[in-house]
Amino acid sequence: MIGVTLSLLLALSPAAVTEIPKNFLFTEREARVPLSPDDAAEQGYKISDRLTAPFELNPCGHRRAVDRGRTAARTISHWTTGPSESAEQLVLYRSPRAAHAALTGLRAEAARCARKGDPSAPALKIQWRTTKVKAGDEAMGMGYRTRQDGNVDQTVTGVVARRGSALIIYRTDEGDYDPGRLTKNARKMAVKVCGLPGVC
Template sequence: MRTALRPIVAACVAATALAGGAHAAEAATKIPTGFLTYENASARSAVEFGETRWKVSDARTAQLLVNPCGARKTADAGRVAARTVTSSGDNDAGNDEQLVLYRSEALARQAMKGIRDALATCKGASDAARTVRRGQAASIGDEALRVIVQSTLAEGPGGGERSVVARRGSALIIYRVHTTYDPAKTGFRRADFKRQEKDAKALAGKVCGLPGVC
């Protein structure tokens, strides 16, 4: 009887070890409080547009801030942690930040590919606001993009976004500014991306301090 029980006991021990390993892995990928730039009041004060409201969310299912086609559901897979900081202020202007951690570098690369594919699919200006969507390679982390999503209505300045999305290891980093832009100026002006690039480079340097990211 004792011999017959050995395989069962061994299986139980193995299952317990696997469960413990899974919990340990999940704990290891938790994003520390205050890790993102705009969780901190001093950084917020430098970018606030008048009266500004901030929100911090750890929802792993949050849509990526760079969402060229306006998809309702996330298309990426394998997230283990996420944090999104969003703001809204006067004239609906705001400065947003997002960090998403994936189970592997391959899954993070796939998420970047999904953004590129969406830009290619929805690059035209076929909607009512005549929105253009453009991407341009940037030198941040392992791979990065500058992204424009911009209304080109001729009546006057329209709502738009200037974002930088970067991958470092198994982490995806996004910084986005949304405000009004001249509809005639939808090119990649460096001044429109200066802050986002600076912030993305800083966070790309920090994420390798998180277990398993790099």
């Protein structure tokens, strides 16, 4: 009887999303508009649906994803000659448990790789940090500062939020460390992903 009940529940449960709809991310429509040659020399976007893409906040510098249970992913990165960079990333998982495990793993990596150097630039030191923010079911602010010869060289701010079986990431290198300014989009996306079957 238990086996029959479980089979019925699995049959009635929505299947995990394996494809993110086109133009679902907030920056996506703009990212898909072709740029004039002059504009393309000043800025650009890259859109990737690669399932093995590493997180846009990547304390230990993985070249590919190390989390498990992904079913779909989309990453949009934006650069300008400012220079500046920003990114929006959505990763969907087979279950909320898998998404929670991915967030927990990312938090652990931020602690494990909090202070590291770049072998190609020994004078460059990277310092990661995490802070509390509110978005979705659970979230954290995270980012890093790079220091060279004792001076701050770059500051990167990000926010990671989980809503159901989705993980949402926003990252920017503009301004001081302040994850709170990125939570508005994270909260809006946390609501939007619930429109996808089985996510929430």
